[in-house]
Amino acid sequence: MSSKIESRLAELGVTLPDAAAPAANYVPFVQVGDLVFVSGQVSMDENGLVKGKLGDDMDVEAGAAAAKLCGIMLLAQAKAACGGDLDRLKRVVKLTGFVNSTGDFGDQPKVVNGCSDFLVEALGDAGRHSRSAVSAGALPFGVAVEIEAIFQIS
Numbered sequence: 001m002s003s004k005i006e007s008r009l010a011e012l013g014v015t016l017p018d019a020a021a022p023a024a025n026y027v028p029f030v031q032v033g034d035l036v037f038v039s040g041q042v043s044m045d046e047n048g049l050v051k052g053k054l055g056d057d058m059d060v061e062a063g064a065a066a067a068k069l070c071g072i073m074l075l076a077q078a079k080a081a082c083g084g085d086l087d088r089l090k091r092v093v094k095l096t097g098f099v100n101s102t103g104d105f106g107d108q109p110k111v112v113n114g115c116s117d118f119l120v121e122a123l124g125d126a127g128r129h130s131r132s133a134v135s136a137g138a139l140p141f142g143v144a145v146e147i148e149a150i151f152q153i154s
Helices: 004-011 062-081 108-128
Strands: 029-032 036-042 089-100 129-136 147-152
Touching: 004 089, 004 108, 029 062, 036 089, 036 108, 062 089, 062 108, 062 147, 089 108, 108 147
Parallel strands: 089 129
Antiparallel strands: 029 036, 036 147, 089 147
């Protein structure tokens, strides 16, 4: 039986992928009490990594779409942390978004909104969160966006 959250995702045309395995010496998430700290998830889709540099070869709209992909990957990790029952997710506590951007690009918040807006659309008030959106001169593998999250679960 599908969870309420996954039913909502289906209404939005989103199917969660399997949670990505770590690419280096770290774990994908750590649970401390009722908080789950999810490692940074990079912009990727069914075709692979979404690469680009905001202010150079990628515009804000494409960057926001890449950030939404990070949000989908974050929810996939949250589902894994919840033992497959995404309805255990109580709320998104905090996002930290890193945007691969040029030194003169200043719209990192607009880019990370792609993830924030998606989480609110998918989760309602439980998706509202605190957030940081910062510039990075480079990100792993040349990806456009990387976002980490803290979730509260039951």
